[in-house]
Amino acid sequence: MPMEFIVETINKEIINPSSPTPLSHKNFQLSFLDQIVPPVNLPFIFWYPNYHSRVDVVAKIEARNQQLKKSLSETLTRFYPFAGRFSRNNDNLIECNNNDQGVVYIETRVDCLLKDILEQPGGADDESMRKLLPLQMRFSEEGQILLAQVNVFKCGGMAIGLSLSHKVADLFTLVLFIKTWAAMTKGILSHEVIPFPDLESISSSFPPLDLHVPEMDWTGSNEGVSRRIVFDSSKISMLKAEAASKEVPQPTRVEAVTALLWKSAMAAAASSRGGLKKQSALLQWVNLRKRMNPPMPEFSTGNLISCFAAKTSLDWETELQGLVKQLRKGMREFSGDFLPEIQESNINAVSAMHEYVNEVESLSKDDEVDVYNCSSWCRMEVYESADFGWGKPRWVSGLYKLITPPNSFLLMESTDGEGIEAWVYLSEPEMAFFECNRDLLAFASVNPSVKL
Structure with a gap:
């Protein structure tokens, strides 16, 4: 039988870049290679057990959440397109300076132990696992690039769910973003450890085209x-x-x-x-x-x-x-x-x-x-x-x-x-x-x- 659990949302907010995006970067142009990627999100979950005593676990989780939000804000200054929104008038353009709309950040509580899922990691049905990802949320803002959801289990374990637009990033880019966010959470600011992302090279080498590009349909049929x-x-x-x-x-x-x-x-x-x-x-x-x-x-x-x-x-x-x-x-x-x-x-x-x-x-x-x-x-x-x-x-x-x-x-x-x-x-x-x-x-x- 698929495992069932309840996920309760306790907080939902928008995380903005720690520094406003300059007006010179108000628009971010996608590349030709981005154009042919379907409008789907990359959904992944990172699982962290709690190996420590449950004493003061609530305080520790709150401290971690504050660290994550602060470092996410700092990370977005480097990955500023992730805080923008797709333009309603141009599918190949991200608007980055409209008050830096920011990243959706959701905090939840899950009514089971993390080990309950890890003992049968492929046993949870897709509908249950979707609860740990920010996929079903609907906001008044449209065209969001990145959403994050931090799920806390009864044992103090955590599962960080990310949903990032494939129109903006491939798997390599997602890993680079995670590496930067994690390093900043630990207080590592050295450019040698976390180099700045190169946001321009691909779009300048493969500029977008003003023509119809056949869009590859990878989207799952769920069958x-x-x-x-x-x-x-x-x-x-x-x-x-x-x-x-x-x-x-x-x-x-x-x-x-x-x-x-x-x-x-x-x-x-x-x-x-x-x-x-x-x-x-x-x-x-x-x-x-x-x-x-x-x-x-x-x-x-x-x-x-x-x-x-x-x-x-x-x-x-x-x-x-x-x-x-x-x-x-x-x-x-x-x-x-x-x-x-x-x-x-x-x-x-x-x-x-x-x-x-x-x-x-x-x-x-x-x-x-x-x-x-x-x-x-x-x-x-x-x-x-x-x-x-x-x-x-x-x-x-x-x-x-x-x-x-x-x-x-x-x-x-x-x-x-x-x-x-x-x-x-x-x-x-x-x-x-x-x-x-x-x-x-x-x-x-x-x-x-x-x-x-």
């Missing part, structure tokens, strides 16, 4: 189900060895895990159709910052992501080694063909992006092809970045189902930095076969407890 699949580091080493081949002698852990998830999902799809196999394609999403030539500034904010398609057609390609080869081939072709083209000129970038969007759309509409999506948060130091002064989060989760279609995988490092935790989203009939796949279960566990 599928999700499962949390965990790969321990020892099992990943074994998996990498099995996935190795002459052509790819040292697959990465992301390649090996992605290939196994893809293989297991294809088998589940075929089983749900009574054994009917189809050609398959996997869209692997990539952070472009270090792949550009020359590389974009390390702390560039906005959307600087794209994807390449790895495809199968022959039987041998559906085996683990064959799938890793296809993933490596897709990345090689992407780096050799697509990236140079979008960097040559705006005209080439527009043409390449249009072609890329059209290819993704045509793949998605092809009834003869099963299409999967995969995004990786590995090597982004998510856990290390989110230490607000009371330790790293014990778990980081997200309602990925809200922003993706079925047939999606999200990969994230485990707390130890060595294992991988994958959130898999499939149709319900396919998930019934997927979570029982013997090849998958030889290397992974389905929804184990999060250890406190």
Whole structure:
């Protein structure tokens, strides 16, 4: 049975930047790459157990809340577009100087212990988990960029829920924001530790276009189900060895895990159709910052992501080694063909992006092809970045189902930095076969407890 709990809102306010945004920055222009991102929010939750005595827990929670609000205000001076609002007259513009509308900040109390959820972390139904995120709130202001919700459990544990517009930020930008907010909460002001975000490089390199750009529809249909699949580091080493081949002698852990998830999902799809196999394609999403030539500034904010398609057609390609080869081939072709083209000129970038969007759309509409999506948060130091002064989060989760279609995988490092935790989203009939796949279960566990 899904776990049920009650979340009571006890405070709701707007957090403004600690310093007003200068008039010279009253408008923030989105980039061409932002234009093609759908109008959805990135919803993630950072979980923090209370390891201390419950004595004076109320006072400690209040002190933490005051710290969080003060540091959030200071952080917004650096990420000033997050405190703005989307323009009603221009979808590609954020208005940043209208009294700095600010960020919605919600405080709640949850009528259960944090460990009750972490013992069955994938067991809470989506509707319950949504209560911990600022997704259902409706305010008179429109066009909000960022919302935060701090949930306090009966034990004193906390879960910080964030909802950030994907139109303004990709996952890398979200992690940079979290790192800055956490460092400022701890009183770290050194620019070497928390460099200023580069807000302009992406929009200046890929300026917005005054034309209709086909918008990619990633939004979830809510018709599928999700499962949390965990790969321990020892099992990943074994998996990498099995996935190795002459052509790819040292697959990465992301390649090996992605290939196994893809293989297991294809088998589940075929089983749900009574054994009917189809050609398959996997869209692997990539952070472009270090792949550009020359590389974009390390702390560039906005959307600087794209994807390449790895495809199968022959039987041998559906085996683990064959799938890793296809993933490596897709990345090689992407780096050799697509990236140079979008960097040559705006005209080439527009043409390449249009072609890329059209290819993704045509793949998605092809009834003869099963299409999967995969995004990786590995090597982004998510856990290390989110230490607000009371330790790293014990778990980081997200309602990925809200922003993706079925047939999606999200990969994230485990707390130890060595294992991988994958959130898999499939149709319900396919998930019934997927979570029982013997090849998958030889290397992974389905929804184990999060250890406190």
